[in-house]
Amino acid sequence: MAYTDFQDFLSRLEREGDLKRIARTVDTDLEITEVSDRVMKMPGGGPALLFEHPGNCEMPLAINVFGSRKRMSMALGVDDFEEIACEIENLLKPEVPRGMLNAARELLPKLALLSKCPPRYQTGPGRCQEVIMQGEHVDLGHLPILKCWPQDGGKYITLPLVFTHDPETGKRNVGMYRVQVYDRCTTGMHWQLHKVGAEHMRGYAEKRRPIDVAIVLGGDPALTYSATAPLPAGIDEMLFAGFLRKKPVTLVPAITVDIQVPEDAEIVIEGRIDPSEQRMEGPFGDHTGYYSLADMYPVLHLTAITHRKKAIYPATIVGKPPMEDGWLGKATERIFLPLVKLTLPEILDMNLPVEGIFHNIALIKIRKRYPGHAFKVMHALWGLGQMMFTKMIMIFDEDVDVQNVGECLWRLGNNIDPERDTCVVRGPVDMLDHASRLPGYGSKIGFDCTHKLAGEGFQREWPDVITMREDVIRKVNGIWKELGL
Ligand SMILES: Cc1cc2nc3c(=O)[nH]c(=O)nc-3n(C[C@H](O)[C@H](O)[C@H](O)COP(=O)(O)O)c2cc1C
DSSP states (O other): OOOSSHHHHHHHHHHTTOEEEEOSOBOTBTHHHHHHHHHHTSGGGOOEEEESSBTTOSSOEEEOTTOSHHHHHHHTTSSSTHHHHHHHHHHHOOOOOSSHHHHHHHHHHHHHHHHTOSOEEOOSOOGGGSEEEEGGGOOGGGSOOBBOSTTOSSEEEOSOEEEEEOTTTOOEEEEOOOEEEEETTEEEOOOOTTSHHHHHHHHHHHTTOOEEEEEEEOSSHHHHHHHHSOOOTTSOHHHHHHHHHTSOOEEEEOSSSSOEEETTOSEEEEEEEEEEEEEEEOOEEOTTSSEEOOEEEEEEEEEEEEEOTTOOEEEOOOOSSSOTHHHHHHHHHHHHHHHHHHHOTTEEEEEOOGGGTTTTEEEEEEOOOSTTHHHHHHHHHHTSGGGGGOSEEEEEOTTSOTTOHHHHHHHHHHHOOHHHHEEEEEEEOOTTOSSSSBTTEEEEEEEEOSOOOGGGTOOSOOOOOOOOOHHHHHHHHHHHHHHTO
């Protein structure tokens, strides 16, 4: 069952004993971060938190709502987010059903599901527009926006769904890009160079026109997840959210910009960016665990803020892993694996360990079939959407459990001749990479940790991994209890 809105999701978390209310006042300036950071680092991710009195603001603040495997799965309406990967795999199955009856049995449910995906458009006002601030009344001071870390350049909206449209095609994009508050009606817009929002703005810059922007907070949590998902440009996040929640997203017109926004959102911030205007954004304590450096980014001038009468402000903090956003990343790893396999069927599994903060380390398991296969997979991944940011790709054989980082390090150490089995390439890197020679441009390395073939010039014998003989294992199983160990 889809959630009716963000507060419906919070109620469900509370019923499950997975949300803790905090009644006493906790300051939005660093203190909520300190509390939330400690909770996010508890074994299993701690509970979601509802700060009923964040600083001197009347609006409550919810945080860590995606911060465990269970809550991330609940956010997507499933018992475990692996189910969504299975569903996608099933949808992508290329087999043509044999016979009319099988066709009806297999294809009709798929078509019924897909018919629920596209968003529905309604005339307003939506629930997100119960309270409207416009003109001189626009004031971000009504929202409990966090200053997360001591060296941050200011307060940041940390869980924003940023809606824009392509100036040529009119296609919508929704991305999650942090928003720095400059004053009551002016903010930054941290869409990085390679992201779709930035590409939309470049299109408006060419036409010398301002770009309309709507920043949405809340709504069904499937919407929030969709804004973070690395969907190819042109695939509508609201369509994807409809697929995830198995119910169309309802959209209503924003008040002052030409954008349709989710009717069930808690808060909508509307505004315009003049592509020729930039201002210093940052520093910001980022998900790398380091501060991302200040840099020039576009400036958003607000035209309206709308919200529900009893809105709850959704937030997160990022920092040294493990953090809440690690679960958003894990969900993406699992949900997008079938799509990666569509292009690269030799990939059997992948693990983007949380310490690798999504784009630093990818552990990939393949069925190796021919000389150079591992290198082919690395290059293909570096060419695949946001996988282009992966700084280190390690390719393993099919008998390796890539979910076991210890096993991967053991194989990495043993199986490579560094000069022969690594491949360094240059290209785009994540804008948050502070070690690269230039912002957004640097190098990436691949490690071929698979067994080596004669066809790769390997003339020596490749040794077996040590394992016990089956008969001995069976015998010891039989006497194990007697040994009292
Ligand atoms: C909590 C969180 C904060 C993020 N902040 C930013 C950000 O400030 N700038 C950015 O470009 N990407 C940020 N991202 C990553 C993007 O949301 C992600 O790459 C997304 O797929 C971009 O969407 P797009 O492909 O439609 O541009 C963030 C992700 C999360 C989970």
